[in-house]
Amino acid sequence: MIAFPLIERVSVHHYTLYPGRDGSGRLDLHLGAGPWLVLGVNGLGKSTLLLLLRYLLAGPVRTRSAGFAGERDDLQAVDNRFFAVRVAGGADHATAKIVVRFGARILTVERTLGTLALISASISDDKTSRTLEAEDEYRNLITKLMGVVQFEDVVRVLDHLVFYLEGRQSLIWDLAAQFELFRALLTPNLSANLRQLEGQIVSADSAARNLNATLYKITQRRDREASKRITADDTRARLAAAQGELDKHIKDELALTEQLEAADTLRGDYNLQRKRGEKLVDDAAQAYEKLKFEVLRQAFAGLEPTDQYLYLKLLSEQICIACNQPAPDAAAELQKRHDHGCCVVCGNARKFDDKVENIGDALKAKASEAFSLLERRRVELEDFQRQYVKANDTVHALHNKISAVRLASEERQGLIRKLRKNLPAEENLALSREEERIRTLRGEVLSFRHEREAAEQSIEDLLVQLSTAVEEVRERLECAFHQKAAPFFAESTRLVYAPRTAKIGQGGRSFDFPAFEVEMTSGATLGQFVRRTPDQVSLSQREYLDIIFRMVLLDVLGGGKGSLVIDGPEGSLDAVFAGRAGDLFARFSAAGQTNVVLACNIVEGGFIPHALSNYGKSDRPRRVINLLEQAMPTQALRTLRPLYFQKVTEILEREPG
Template identity: 65%
Template sequence: MIHFPLIKRLTVRDFGLYPGKDNSNIFELKLGHGPWLVLGVNGLGKSTLLLLMRYLLAGPVKTRNAGFAGERDDLQAVNNKFFAVRVADGAQKASGEIEVRLGDVSLTVERSLANLAIKRATIASPDRSKEITTEDEYRAEITSLAGVSQFEDFVRILDGLAFFLEARQPLIWDGAAQFEMFRALLTPNLSAELRRLEGEIVSADSTARNLSATLYKITQKRDKEAVKKETATDTRARISAIQGEIDALSREELRLVEEIENVETLRIDRRLQLKRSEKELDDATQNYEKLKFEALRQAFAGVKPTEQYVFLKMLSDRICIACNQPADSAAAELQKRSDDCRCVICGNPREYSDNIETISDVMRVRASDAYGTLEAKREELSVANASYVASNNEVYALQQKLSQVRFQGEEKASLIRRLRKNLPADENLALGREEERIAVLRREVVSFREEREKAEREIDELLETLKRATERVREMVENAFNLQAAPFFAEQVRLVYAPRTAKIGQGGRSFEFPAFEVEMTSGATFGQFVRRTPEQVSLSQRDYLDIIFRMTLLEILGNNQSSLIVDGPEGSLDAVFAGRAGNLFAKYSQDSESNILLACNIIEGAFVPNTLSSFAPEDRTSRVINLIEQAAPTQALTDLRPQYLQKVKDILLREPDR
């Protein structure tokens, strides 16, 4: 089980940016479940406070940008003086301590803010306690506690799910980021192997392409040298001609390899279409069967359930349960009576009493439409299956042709070796060295391509496991997202499971990766224009779709025990949607142990009151970390402190919008 970090406490000591209450040099906040607010003005350190929590948990590292990165390290170092440069004394004595829960285990970690080095960390659970003093040991322990296989996966969870900070890392809009997140969360036991194979594919593909480029240059150079030889004998002429044929066969081989890769990609696409057609046919069949059942339920209205069972059994199985013999004609007659709106028992026209429903014309139209849809989906499935079979046959035919071309090339190379024995020894030696170099390069190209293909076969099996794991939670994720998004957006919004197809290297085959995307129906244009990309939505819509997607994954996969940290959630909202955003955050974690921490400016409107609407006005102050009182003041705050304090008081006393 994956355990997301649930932040319980943060303590900062001797850090000039946060002198704390009454200049005690101790800044502390304790978080329970539900929403919490960090309030302040520009320059007071709201964003820095959230980053402090993130770096206390992960240390001075970040993950590379999402995408297929080859064999490069996933973790990248960041400036470990990030907090030291923000204060005059270089944070020499400053430290930060954070306490989080992961499942039933409590983890406390303290770091120096001068260089983010770990000072100590402790683990406490019902069955053990442990103290940690080194970074390597800490990384191993927190990786195990989170339930992931690699420390970089834990960092990816922090940046991709738990922390939505000023430098936004999109998730709902980035299919590659979703793949890496699902790999870490849904198949943690396979995550490292998937990453290793990905690196092998990218590396082997890159090496094969570089060798092919080198091989092309050497071949061109050899051909130019061959042209300069004006005194070529018949033997040289024959060797040159045969070499030209070999070169042509090599080019044909490369062309066939590329064509096979393209057809393989097409076959994968048609396989995906076949699966979709099978799913759509299944949906259409279920819809039609549902309408048939509704029609039969109405036809048998008034008949006792035990008696209904006899007739329904005959209609469905075409077997008489009395004599256990085939009853096709009897079943057909019952169906015809039902279709003709006659009593299925005696065949007389039905006379309906007030408390019995009739089969309406609308029901007949719906049934007819459903049957038409069913037949259409059957035809689509047949076409998709035929296309997929055709692609299989095309791949096989191309592979056969490739084998023939390679065989012909070997035969001609053998002939050249026999002819070369008739050349002078020195020329034979020079040509032999050049040909040997070309042959070695060709073997290396083939070898690296075989390595890539082997890794591709292995990763394909692992990706199938990941896709099945994603599909098991697909419906829960879609429903939870749609439920949270509906009250916030004015447009119709829904999350759909839409696997993406991509190549891992520049060459090779394509793969299907699990992914979700958002469909938003615009009300600003005529008809129903569906927006699916970040460029088609506003900044606030882009951010809140991503926030809701993170909320959904934390809720579905986090066992209702997680923290969500959001920086500047009010920034791009207008007056109406500020209230809706407050309602969204107030509802999140309402019935769970999770919490959400929002850092925002002191703003008018319904955002803050609605976020804290579950609390009485006199209790709201306890949900607020007021940096006006605990952070080092800016010049604006020094001059305007009374006005700001009064604004905070007014905002917290304001009634929320309903």
């Protein structure tokens, strides 16, 4: 089971950026469920506080950028003096502690802020408690608590789902990040295997390309050296001719092999299109059959269900259920009456009251449209099938050509061995060494290609399981996204399952990777324009589509339990959408085991009142972490302190509207 962290308490000791209300050097936050606002002005440490939460849980590491990365490590170290350099004195005595809930279990983590080293971590529930101090043990512990199998996946979840900080690591707009998150959360038992196979494919592909480059250089050097040794001697001339023919055959084989790889990749792509086409035909056929049945059912709308069944059986199977004999003529007559708009039972023209709408015609129109779509899908499938057959023929033809070239190469090699026996021993030895090195390199190239192909076959099977797992929650994700996005956006917005097709290496096969996209329909231009990329939407739309997607994943995959931490949610909003954004966070955090931590400036407008709309005036100050009171004041705060405090009071007392 996947469990996301619910942040309940945070305490910071002796970090000079947060001296506390009484100057004791303690900042203690008790969060729990609901929305929490970290309020302050620029320079008070709002972003630093949210980053502190993240680094307390993950330590001084991050994951590499999303994408196919070969066999290099996923975890990368960051500067462990990250917080020390932000204050005078290097935070040598500063510590911080965070308490988070994973279901019924409570995790407490304490680190130094000078080096982010782990001081201790403890896990407890109603019955047991355990403490540990080693970083490796802590990483294993939080990995198990979250329900994933690798600590790298813990960091991915924190950076791409739980925390949306000033760096703004995207998720809905980063299809590669979606793939890595889905494999970690939906198929945790396969995540490590998928990552390992991905690394093997990228590394084998890169090694094969590098060896090919080296092989080319060595062959060119050998040819130059061989040309210097060739004399007018008839044996050397024949050897040179034979070697030239062999080199041509080898070059032809390499060229044909590259063509074969390209053709095989193209065949795989066409096969993928063919399978998609078959699914589209099946979907269209089902839709058409459903509408066709509805059209027929409307024709017998006045009959009892039993009588309807008798006539439908006769029409669809041309068998009389009464005598169980074929009745094609009777079925044809019924179909003729139905097609002419007559009553299929008596043959008389059907009459409708002016106030009664004949939905049969509408259904026929829909059935006609569905049939047209079905026909188009069938034509597309036939085209995909033709392309696949053509590509398959090309692959077989290239295999035959390669076999013929290899046979010719073997004949030339036999002749070369025979001629070399007549050369001086030292010259024959030098040439043999070069040939041996070339043969070794060619063998290594083929070995890497076979390794890549084997890994590709294995990863395809695992990707099918991952895609199945994503499709099992697809409808719930799309529905939840609509429920959250509809009240916020003025445009029609929907989440669409749109697997991306990509290659893992520069060569090789293409695969389908599960992914979601957003479709936003705008009426700003003539007609309806569908926007799907981040460049086609505004900054606030781009950010809040990503935020809503994270909310949906926390709800659906985490059972509505966990924290969402966002820096600057008010920054890109106008006056109208500020209130809508506040309502969005208020609704999301209304559940009993969910909270949002929002760091924002002291801003006018509806964002703060709407975010705290579930609380009365007397309760709102308790939902605010007011850094005006607890952080080291800036010069602006020292000068304008009364104005800032008055403004905070006014904002918290303002009713949403």
